[in-house]
Amino acid sequence: MIVCGQPSVPERSETQCVFGPRLPLPPHRHSKRRMLSRNVARASTRLLGRASIPAHHTFRRTLAAPTKPLNATEVSIERDALLSSPSARAPPPTNISLTGCLAVIDKSAVLDKRARPIYLDAQATTPVDPRVLDAMLPYLTSLYGNPHSRTHIYGWESEKAVETARGHIASLIGADSRSIIFTSGATESNNMCLKGVAHFYRSRKRHLITTQTEHKCVLDSCRVLQDEGFDVTYLPVQSNGLIDMAELEAAIRPDTVLVSIMAVNNEIGVMQPLEAIGALCRAKHVFFHTDAAQAVGKIEMDVEKLNIDLMSISSHKIYGPKGIGAAYVRRRPRVRLDPIISGGGQERGLRSGTLAPHLVVGFGEACRIAKEEMDYDHRRVTALAKRLIDGLSDIPHVVQNGDPYHRYPGCVNLSFAYVEGESLLMALKVPFSPSARILLTCRTSRYRQVPHALPPRLNPRTFCAPSAPMTTWHILQYALE
Numbered sequence: 001m002i003v004c005g006q007p008s009v010p011e012r013s014e015t016q017c018v019f020g021p022r023l024p025l026p027p028h029r030h031s032k033r034r035m036l037s038r039n040v041a042r043a044s045t046r047l048l049g050r051a052s053i054p055a056h057h058t059f060r061r062t063l064a065a066p067t068k069p070l071n072a073t074e075v076s077i078e079r080d081a082l083l084s085s086p087s088a089r090a091p092p093p094t095n096i097s098l099t100g101c102l103a104v105i106d107k108s109a110v111l112d113k114r115a116r117p118i119y120l121d122a123q124a125t126t127p128v129d130p131r132v133l134d135a136m137l138p139y140l141t142s143l144y145g146n147p148h149s150r151t152h153i154y155g156w157e158s159e160k161a162v163e164t165a166r167g168h169i170a171s172l173i174g175a176d177s178r179s180i181i182f183t184s185g186a187t188e189s190n191n192m193c194l195k196g197v198a199h200f201y202r203s204r205k206r207h208l209i210t211t212q213t214e215h216k217c218v219l220d221s222c223r224v225l226q227d228e229g230f231d232v233t234y235l236p237v238q239s240n241g242l243i244d245m246a247e248l249e250a251a252i253r254p255d256t257v258l259v260s261i262m263a264v265n266n267e268i269g270v271m272q273p274l275e276a277i278g279a280l281c282r283a284k285h286v287f288f289h290t291d292a293a294q295a296v297g298k299i300e301m302d303v304e305k306l307n308i309d310l311m312s313i314s315s316h317k318i319y320g321p322k323g324i325g326a327a328y329v330r331r332r333p334r335v336r337l338d339p340i341i342s343g344g345g346q347e348r349g350l351r352s353g354t355l356a357p358h359l360v361v362g363f364g365e366a367c368r369i370a371k372e373e374m375d376y377d378h379r380r381v382t383a384l385a386k387r388l389i390d391g392l393s394d395i396p397h398v399v400q401n402g403d404p405y406h407r408y409p410g411c412v413n414l415s416f417a418y419v420e421g422e423s424l425l426m427a428l429k430v431p432f433s434p435s436a437r438i439l440l441t442c443r444t445s446r447y448r449q450v451p452h453a454l455p456p457r458l459n460p461r462t463f464c465a466p467s468a469p470m471t472t473w474h475i476l477q478y479a480l481e
């Protein structure tokens with residue numbers, strides 16, 4: 001939904017989903033969706049008996065179904081109703097009749113009739129795209145076979161879906177689908193890559209390099225390896241949050257086995273120079289791992305172009321389900337790992353355990369959509385971020401953190417000078433107008449690595465991370481009010 005004053009981001013009108021307007025779907029995708037819906041309905045009927053299908057089942061399906069396109073009058077009524085609230089302190093308007101996209105948001109995001117704050121921290125997680133949910137549902141009902149069962153159709157159906165999803169994920173990062181290993185998320189992938197490579201090559205190489213601003217699961221994996229006798233160099237970052245390539249080069253030793261540097265920082269959104277890091281690592285014969293949980297599906301990532309040997313990916317950062325992710329493990333030149341989970345030898349023996357087809361399928365669909373819509377979403381997120389920053393620019397002493405150019409625009413990270421981060425949060429939590437609260441994430445208490453990348457005059461405790469990718473324009477406007 002587009003409201004007046006918005007920069008020129010292409011409008012999508014025919015199919016609405018929770019994140020706002022989408023491009024009209026080609027006819028075959030409509031029919032595919034109808035087919036899926038029919039399949040689910042038939043499956044439910046078979047499983048539950050026609051009479052026992054609850055009424056809300058039909059209602060629930062409408063979340064993912066295309067909703068009626070809004071016409072211009074409806075858009076302006078909706079916009080006016082939302083924006084007519086005189087200030088953030090006023091009680092939330094109660095007489096708004098939600099239509100179109102807003103209605104979908106209201107139902108699927110369970111906004112509790114505006115009793116909950118507006119959520120803008122998409123670095124932490126995102127809701128499931130209704131199209132992803134559509135793709136997942138059959139694998140929770142009729143198509144429930146074990147994808148590792150090789151002797152019957154139930155297994156084959158699930159296996160086929162898993163392999164299709166693997167293909168979508170591989171295609172998003174320019175990889176061979178055989179190099180995608182499903183895991184429970186980026187935390188497990190990071191553990192698997194760091195510990196697995198270190199353990200496999202331990203007899204020859206015992207040194208790893210990472211940065212001080214990595215996600216905690218990378219830093220903690222390194223600490224565990226240090227306890228086991230490995231040597232780890234934690235590179236500092238510059239005041240813009242980026243590493244110094246000369247420092248990285250100087251840190252590489254003859255016994256360095258792995259360099260692990262994240263693609264996009266989850267706190268301040270800066271993008272590390274992956275291409276230069278990849279080229280350096282390849283030249284020095286050191287494996288290059290990147291934690292791309294915040295990058296895949298948002299910016300272009302090509303493992304060949306960037307010389308990436310190992311990569312961690314998470315589904316729930318890109319509108320896929322939680323509890324699923326992947327590790328990319330290069331096959332040529334081959335990277336060897338000691339598995340951290342042993343058992344039935346699934347996933348090339350690197351990650352045992354029965355896969356969850358519904359999660360895998362959802363993850364694959366999220367990647368397919370992310371690839372298809374990446375350009376559009378990037379422009380949209382850039383416009384939203386600009387709106388958020390402009391909207392806050394009246395407040396004095398607000399500084400945006402991180403390199404202004406090498407960054408993912410959807411992560412807006414601001415320092416409010418002279419204000420304690422906790423005080424800011426408390427102020428926003430005052431329950432005078434629940435609908436106008438913005439859910440900011442103040443991460444300094446659990447994340448101590450980044451503050452030194454901030455200008456010294458700013459109290460690092462004022463470090464907060466509001467981010468707004470895929471948020472609808474009017475929600476952002478409402479939050480700013």
Ligand SMILES: Cc1ncc(COP(=O)(O)O)c(C=O)c1O
Pocket residue numbers: 123124184185186187188215217262264265266291292293294313314315316324325
């Ligand atoms: C950079 C980064 N790495 C790893 C993770 C962990 O991902 P997951 O929740 O899939 O385990 C996150 C999630 O916050 C992240 O932002």
